[in-house]
Amino acid sequence: MDPVSQCKTEVDVLWSEEKTLQPPENFKNRANVKDPVIYRQAFQDRLKFWEECARRLDWYQPWDKVLEWNSPFAKWFIGGKLNASYNCLDRHIEAHLGKKIAIYWEGENGNTKALTYQDVYEHVNKMANVLKSMGIRKGDRVAIYLPMVPEAIFAMLACSRIGAVHTVVFGGFSAEALRDRINDAQAKLLITADGGWRRGAMVPIKTMADAALGQTPCIEHVIVVQRIGQDIPMKQGRDHWWHDLWEKAEAYCEPEPMDAEDILYILYTSGTTGKPKGIVHTTGGYLTGVNVTMDWVFDLKSNDVFWCTADVGWVTGHSYVVYGPMSNGVTQVMYEGAPDFPERNRFWEIIQKYKVTILYTAPTAIRAFMKWGVQWPKSCDLSSLRLLGSVGEPINPEAWLWYYENIGHGHCPIVDTWWQTETGAIMITSLPGITAMKPGSATKALPGIDAEILNEEGEIIKEGGGFLSITSPWPSMLRGIWGDVQRYKDTYWSKWQGKSYFAGDGARRDKDGYFWFMGRVDDIMLVAGHNISTAEVESALVDHSMVAESAVVGVSDEVKGQAIVAFVILKDGNRPSKEAEGLLKEHVSQKIGALARPKQILFTSDVPKTRSGKIMRRLLRDVAEGRALGDVTTLADSLVVAELKKQYDEV
Secondary structure (H helix, E strand, C coil), rough: CCCCCCCCCCCCCCCCCCCCCCCCHHHHHHCCCCHHHHHHHHHHHHHHHHHHHCCCCHHHHHHHHEEECCCEEEEEEECCCCCHHHHHHHHHCCCCCCEEEEEEEEEECCCCEEEHHHHHHHHHHHHHHHHHHCCCCCCCCCECCCCCHHHHHHHHHHHHEEEEECEEEECCCCCHHHHHHHHHHHEEEEEEECCECCCCCCHHHHHHHHHHHHHCCCEEEEEEECCCCCCCCCCCCCCHHHHHHHHHHHCCCCCCECCCCCEEEEECCCCCCCCEEEEEEEHHHHHHHEEEEEEEECCCCCCCEEECCCCCHHHHHHHHHHHHHHHHHCCEEEEECCCCHHHHHCHHHHHHCCCCEEEECCHHHHHHHHHHHHHHHHHCCCCCCCEEEEEECCHHHHHHHHHHHHCCCCCCCCEEECCCCCCCCCCCCCCCCCCCCCCCCCCCCCCCCEEECCCCCCEEEECEEEEEECCCCCCCCCECCCCHHHHHHHHHHCCCCCCCEEEEEEECCCCCCECCCCEEEEEEEEEEEEEEEHHHHHHHHHCCEEEEEEEEEEECCCCCCCEEEEEEEEEECCCCHHHHHHHHHHHHHHHHHHHHHHCEECCCCCCCCCCCCCCCCCHHHHCCCCCCCCCCCCCCHHHHHHHHHHHHHHH
């Protein structure tokens, strides 16, 4: 099966490529980046361009060479030395910004904290000394398994301060997932919590950690954050309370000078069956990438209040909750809980309360807001917002326009960002002071990023569909898969013999050079010899007034090769029925063509998603084709798949 020989169907896309929306003039006039010459400068001398970006950071020692590229292995800023924690904290203190709010933290149950850069600095220094007192040294791995509490940021920056490598495991993952990641990284210490809160219920984080720790002989010590205040088992000699250790620690810890290519963190990613991949990011290149894209893409001002709704357990949280915002001295919001607790206006109340100016969230959340109705955002004052962002998966045009009109009220540009755990930082999106927006398109590659659409043979497709590839190394790129060089080569560099990075996404480029992402290449269906993307059919379904969200997969069909099965979540007030199924099938036919008409539509209350909001279509295919379910450890709610399977079998 050739998944991308014809990514675009014969009919027009849902939102015409001719239609664009310009950023408001008052926004463009004040934008940090408003001259398109930046693209030409990056193209003419890419290495010099990235050198200038790296100089935004504070270095103990300058680099001798910008790039050493022996495909597929890159080294950036060779010989340079810096420290990530210093760049996120010390330099702001030295610039007399210690009293500036760094984090407004909002607990789900109403607890709040306002932490200045001086506060964070003190917490991080003391925790860094705690880690050193427990024998953690440069290069040692530390696992972090916490809810969305400030201590998660403190722990990451404390590790980076002493040169330890952190590996953050999302606080909602199972004990099995935690165990596997600890053992793969051979972590010596775990930082966890007594529990957390989610939709009003206590999440027993320490209980799950204890279950994992029974099979992690590499762990020597466990530091426990007191979040819920309940009695929990503490193993003598191994388990220690964060607050007890912190109170006794020295107040200052000298930052460890790190080589630009020293490892900053390992972050595990999955989504297919098999062993999770430990993505390795190093210090100098990664920090350069997230620092400069944070400023470019979000057009940062000194008085901004930034809110990225991602958990720190995901790369979005690493890059745009921790290292990107903190290295830029930003004031940000950090929220512990669910967007609909205790009511469906919780996000909007937070924006109103803290006067958030920049909101960066996922299409999955936006579609949920659409389903709940405009009355919730209308109940709050969102006038502080000046920029909106989207991250995690392609956003369909209807959700983009709903976000633009109902949250941004038509005056907030939207930056629809494409990037991956592996890329480290944003790669493709609009520069909000320059780029005309097309709802549903991530627009163009950022300056200094060489993104192309390639065919099977590695030839560039200037207009049309193919495989998204990055054709030149970039500073924030992954440096490998922890402990598995061959898997790194096979997964990302084997398709075109090491010449280009294989992103795994199908995409197409229109006549204006704009990128339209069609989903993972295994999410492109071959129906009667025609390639149809899951994203395109999903957009058609969500375009209907009854539909809140949809997930589409291709299943084996004796006649057509593959047939389309859609899992559909209806908006409140709409009921599943044969009539509704017929209406939606006809709607897809009208929007895309008869070839895209689903063979079957299953109405459901939810679809399987990872904690970062990505739909796990692989599991939907397992359900639809009657296969044994694969790895479900990364799901937000593993019960969803079992319920879907039962429902599908009954149908």
